[in-house]
Amino acid sequence: QTFGDTPEGQFSEALIVGMSAYYSRNLSREVKKGLKENVLAGKLTGGKPAFGFDIDSQKRYVINEGEAIAVRQIFKMYADGHGYADILNWLSAHGYCTRRRQPFGKNSLHDLLKNRRYIGTCILGKNAMRPDGTRNAHREDHDGMTIVPNACPAIVSQELWQAGDDKLESNRRRGGRLSAQST
Numbered sequence: 001q002t003f004g005d006t007p008e009g010q011f012s013e014a015l016i017v018g019m020s021a022y023y024s025r026n027l028s029r030e031v032k033k034g035l036k037e038n039v040l041a042g043k044l045t046g047g048k049p050a051f052g053f054d055i056d057s058q059k060r061y062v063i064n065e066g067e068a069i070a071v072r073q074i075f076k077m078y079a080d081g082h083g084y085a086d087i088l089n090w091l092s093a094h095g096y097c098t099r100r101r102q103p104f105g106k107n108s109l110h111d112l113l114k115n116r117r118y119i120g121t122c123i124l125g126k127n128a129m130r131p132d133g134t135r136n137a138h139r140e141d142h143d144g145m146t147i148v149p150n151a152c153p154a155i156v157s158q159e160l161w162q163a164g165d166d167k168l169e170s171n172r173r174r175g176g177r178l179s180a181q182s183t
Contacts, residue, residue, distance in 0.1 A: 039124040042151035048099045050117050052155050061117070061152035068155045070096045071118060074109065075156045079163035084109055113168055116147075119161045120154035123147050 003009035035045050043059040052071040054064045070091060077087050084106050091097075091104045098108050116123060124146040141147070 035124055036146055039122045039146055039151070040148055042122055042148065045124060050115055051099055051112060052118065053152070063153050063155055067096070070094065071112070071155045072160075074112060075118070075160050075164050078113060078167060079160055081167075110168070113164050116161070117152060118155045119158050120150045120152050121147060122151035 003013040038045050038059070042061060044055050044061070049055050049061060052064055052067040053061045056062050073090065074087055077090065087109060088104055088106070097103055102108075112118075125142075125144045
């Protein structure tokens with residue numbers, strides 16, 4: 001719609017643009033507020049629940065015992081020193097696949113081992129937008145996150161999860177520039 005070059009037309013256009021901007025920003029704020037309320041209550045904030053969980057009629061996490069067996073085995077095997085290949089073979093031999101009905105791979109296994117939901121912690125804002133506009137779900141914790149311990153049922157113990165996380169950290173690839181020998 002054209003408002004014309006008259007002062008009234010320009011005023012009307014500026015008013016409509018301003019109202020649209022307000023509506024968009026207010027909607028964003030309200031959605032974020034709703035997501036935060038859901039995470040504080042231990043409810044699903046969107047997408048599919050993590051492997052090992054189902055959602056009840058109140059949108060709360062409940063343990064899927066059939067999948068939880070695999071989750072516990074994954075953490076136990078990894079903490080006991082088994083590599084990804086051994087764990088993937090076990091999952092395949094027992095017929096487990098991801099929520100997208102694909103065989104587990106190294107990336108899905110890594111993400112599962114890093115997911116704090118398995119110890120009952122719900123997190124919002126892990127992959128918040130960076131200043132350059134990109135997102136990264138593997139970021140370290142930051143101020144913009146909402147972390148709620150004991151918000152949902154735990155599938156594995158804190159000790160078992162921590163043992164796996166410590167092993168992941170010790171196995172993390174580190175660049176050679178700080179450890180390279182100079183000649």
